[in-house]
Amino acid sequence: MRTIDLRFLALAGALLTTACFTPADLAAEVAAASHDDGHGEGHGEGEHAAEGEHAAEGEHADAEGHGPVVEGIQPDTKARKLEIKLPEIPFEAPFDGKPKSEKTLANGVVLQEYVVGTGDEVVEGKMAEFQFTGYATASAQPVMGSRLKPAKLVLNQENRDRDPIANAMIDGLIGMKVGGKRKVKVPASIIEDNAPPNAPALGDIWMAVELIDVAEPYIPKPADAFEADPINTDKRDDGLEVYDITEGEGPAAENGDQVTAHYIGRLTDGSEFDSSHGRAEGMPVVIGGRGVIPGFSLGLEGAKKGMLRKVVIPPELGYGSRAQGNKIPANSTLVFLLEVTEVKKAGEEPKPAEGAAPPEAPKPDAPKPDAPKPAPADGE
Structure with missing residues (x-):
């Protein structure tokens, strides 16, 4: 035995x-x-x-x-009961006490109410702004959360379909009122089914959530708004093509400035490989900085707040000979439809990424793995 x-x-x-x-x-x-x-x-x-x-x-x-x-269970033998206790998560008040109520949803998400808010209620279609910290039960350590500013999430079907963890987070936010505090458990099955290969098991993740605000989300301009004749065209020697559809206002972006823009990414055949539409905010990019393909950064030079711009990026300024998942073949020319929502001049306080979290933890509104953002540059 x-x-x-x-x-x-x-x-x-x-x-x-x-x-x-x-x-x-x-x-x-x-x-x-x-x-x-x-x-x-x-x-x-x-x-x-x-x-x-x-x-x-x-x-x-x-x-x-x-x-x-x-020993194993045998006739007329009592087996000793084994209990494995996970480390205790160091929740701060009021999340360290007993919840006022608890509810388990059909997908295994658990909601524990600690403070019932008195402000506007979160419903489908709204944008929720909230502070949160997510703890892994396996380690009792924080693995995701908002840092310098609250996270924002639009509660729509696009974000539900984009990522199962975002879907669970939306379920956790529905019904909260501004000022409310709730713990949301995302079960391990949802986490592990969407984890990268060889990622360590985290177990369930408990989110301590405080709802800050509920608002109507910004709706970016649709793709057909970019079909108008451009007011300015710039075909550059490096192969980059820039078409300004509208003028915009305010100072023009220069090297070192931070530009935030909603985008639709397409191939030349019109097939879409990524979009920021449906997310709470556009993507912030520092012109000339690291983290994006060269053509995307160069395509933002001279942009103004409110401008609609189409940028055509040759493979040499894009992903080159590297295919990106099954949506961007090698040596692809990329077309981005950009709506500039903000220009911050160099020296102004930088804007942190929305819902910033540790690299190993997926954000609630992260893009699908096979739909890359126009971000990774060679060697990054």
């Missing part, structure tokens, strides 16, 4: 805190011990078999002073 040394279980509990060992692994091991026919490798004979004999006789340690053992 196989036996399990409780010292192993203590180690397993420690590994749970580092997300290297899951309760399912432990359950499988216990099940194997419970149903072993006595011929298990390494545990059916010799020293560990002797440990099993001592345990069967009511003793709790072997002759060499090893720790207690747990």
Whole structure:
């Protein structure tokens, strides 16, 4: 008969805190011990078999002073109950107390109400602005959250379809009122089904959420608004083509300035590979900075707030010979329809990315893995 040394279980509990060992692994091991026919490798004979004999006789340690053992369930034998306690998440008040109410949704998302708000209510179609911190139950450590500014999420079908975690977050926000505080549990099944390959298991994620505001979302201009004849055309020597559809207002963006723009990304055949439409805000880009393909940054030079601009980016200033998922073939010319919503001159306080979070944690409104943003530059 196989036996399990409780010292192993203590180690397993420690590994749970580092997300290297899951309760399912432990359950499988216990099940194997419970149903072993006595011929298990390494545990059916010799020293560990002797440990099993001592345990069967009511003793709790072997002759060499090893720790207690747990046997499989046998007739007329009471098995010891095993409990693995996960580390306690260090929630701050009021999230460290008992919730006023609790509700479990059909998809496994759990809602715990701590403070009932008195302001506007979150409903489908609105934009919610909120502070949140998400803790992994496996480690009790924060793995995502808002940092320098509140996160914003538009509660629409596009964002539900974009990402299952965003879908769960929308479910968690629905029904909250401004000033309310709620804990939202996103079950491990949703997290793990959408994690990158070889990502460590996080377990369930508990979000401590405080609702700041509810507002109507900004609706970017539709694609057909870019079909008008341009008021200005610039075909550059490097192959970049810039077509200004409207003038815009305010100072023109220069190198080092930060420009925020909603975008639709297409191939020359008209097929769309990505869009910021449906998200709470456009994408902030520092002209000449790192993090975007060269053509996207160059295409924002001279842009003004409110401007509609179409930018055609040759492969040399785009992704080059690198295919991007199954939506952008290698050596593709890219077409971006840009609506500039903000221009911040260099030296002004920079705008942090919406809902900024650690790199390993997906944001609620992140794009699909196979629909890359116009961001990664070579070598990044």
